[in-house]
Amino acid sequence: xxxxxxxxxxxxxxxxxxxxxxxxxxxxxxxxxxxxxxxxxxxxxxxxxxxxxxxxxxxxxxxxxxxxxxxxxxxxxxxxxxxxxxxxxxxxxxxxxxxxxxxxxxxxxxxxxxxxxxxxxxxxxxxxxxxxxxxxxxxxxxxxxxxxxxxxxxxxxxxxxxxxx
Amino acid sequence: xxxxxxxxxxxxxxxxxxxxxxxxxxxxxxxxxxxxxxxxxxxxxxxxxxxxxxxxxxxxxxxxxxxxxxxxxxxxxxxxxxxxx
Numbered sequence: 001x002x003x004x005x006x007x008x009x010x011x012x013x014x015x016x017x018x019x020x021x022x023x024x025x026x027x028x029x030x031x032x033x034x035x036x037x038x039x040x041x042x043x044x045x046x047x048x049x050x051x052x053x054x055x056x057x058x059x060x061x062x063x064x065x066x067x068x069x070x071x072x073x074x075x076x077x078x079x080x081x082x083x084x085x086x087x088x089x090x091x092x093x094x095x096x097x098x099x100x101x102x103x104x105x106x107x108x109x110x111x112x113x114x115x116x117x118x119x120x121x122x123x124x125x126x127x128x129x130x131x132x133x134x135x136x137x138x139x140x141x142x143x144x145x146x147x148x149x150x151x152x153x154x155x156x157x158x159x160x161x162x163x164x165x
Numbered sequence: 166x167x168x169x170x171x172x173x174x175x176x177x178x179x180x181x182x183x184x185x186x187x188x189x190x191x192x193x194x195x196x197x198x199x200x201x202x203x204x205x206x207x208x209x210x211x212x213x214x215x216x217x218x219x220x221x222x223x224x225x226x227x228x229x230x231x232x233x234x235x236x237x238x239x240x241x242x243x244x245x246x247x248x249x250x
Contacts, residue, residue, distance in 0.1 A: 052250050068249070069180050071242055073226040075249075099249060111250050131250060139223070139242075140249030141180035153181040154248035159219040160181065 022095060023079030025070050025140075027102045030109045039116040041093050046120040048127045052111035054104045058154065063144045068101045068110065071139035075099070082133040090126035092117040097130055099140060171196055175240045176207065182245055185213050200224060201231035204243055220244055 032051075039047060054066050083095045093116045100110050113130045117123035142154040177190045186207075197203035200222045207213060221244040222229050235241070 069183075070249075071177070071179050071223070071244065074223050074228070074242070077226060135247075135250035137247070138249045139179070139244050139247055141245065142248040143180070153245070155246040156181040156215070156219075156248075159216070159246065160214040 021076070021080065022083040023076060023097045024099075025072055025075060025079075025101050026098050027100075030098055030100060030112050032109070032112065035096060035098060035112055035114055039094050039096060039114050041116050043118060044093050044116040045118050046123050047114065047116045048120070048123040049115075050111075050113040050127050050131045051109055052131070054106050054108045054110050056106045058144060061144075062147050063106070064147055065106065065145045066104045066110070067143045067145075068099070068104065069141045069143070070099070070101045072101075075138045075140055078138055079134065082130055082137065085133070086115070086126045086130050089129065090115075090117070090122040091119070092122050092126045095126055095130060097134060099134065099138070101140070172235050172237050172239070174203070174235060174238070176203070177240065177242045179242065180245050182213060182215060182243055185215070186211050195235070198234060199232050200229060200235060200241055200243075203235065203241060204231075215245055219246055 036047070036049065055063070057063055079097060083097060086092065086095050095115045097111070097113045104110055111131070111134065113127050115123045115126045143151055144154060145151045171194045173192065173194050175190060175192050178186045178188065183189050195203055195206065197206055201217065204217050204220070204222070217231065222231055223242045223244060224233060224239050
């Protein structure tokens, strides 16, 4: 299965109590303004966002592009749980996260986290918590493509065993 | 007749395991009693080059223990090291 083939929206996993999804995977480019507007709240005194961008190097090698692949049903479920945990743990008003899947180029927006709060402290803390959990827990994989024409799955190549023959 | 009870399950593969297996999903009948036994069988049969110590497993879209018993119709996913963000 390749990224973005409809694996992501075929079930209700990952929806909040009101049926509203705070976490989602997107095969399409992310639009910051719309994401930010969804967090507008007259009670909010601050808003913190984290944007993960595709950079042109990793682990000492030049990178020319990336592909993200996700296990959609579980990623959306776990993503929603991360945002619920942030809402319980920090004094925030709301939090959202969107993660790209599919082919991305250098400089593209790969992941967006936004948090609104009455005061800035919990907004910063919750934003960091969310991106750390997203990177650590979600079943999302990143394949890097190099100028020499080869490619590699980040965090996976080093643990592949030598071929049996 | 098989000595052990055979279960029909679906296995999905992602990322490096999808490439190593050469397909994204398959239906199969297995005599494995647990997800761990199933992975050991599949890794040996298809030369999957990732040891189970590097993987997690999900059954029916929830993380699961390797020694959880398999049931008829389960959907099983072996999860390589993740790299979101």
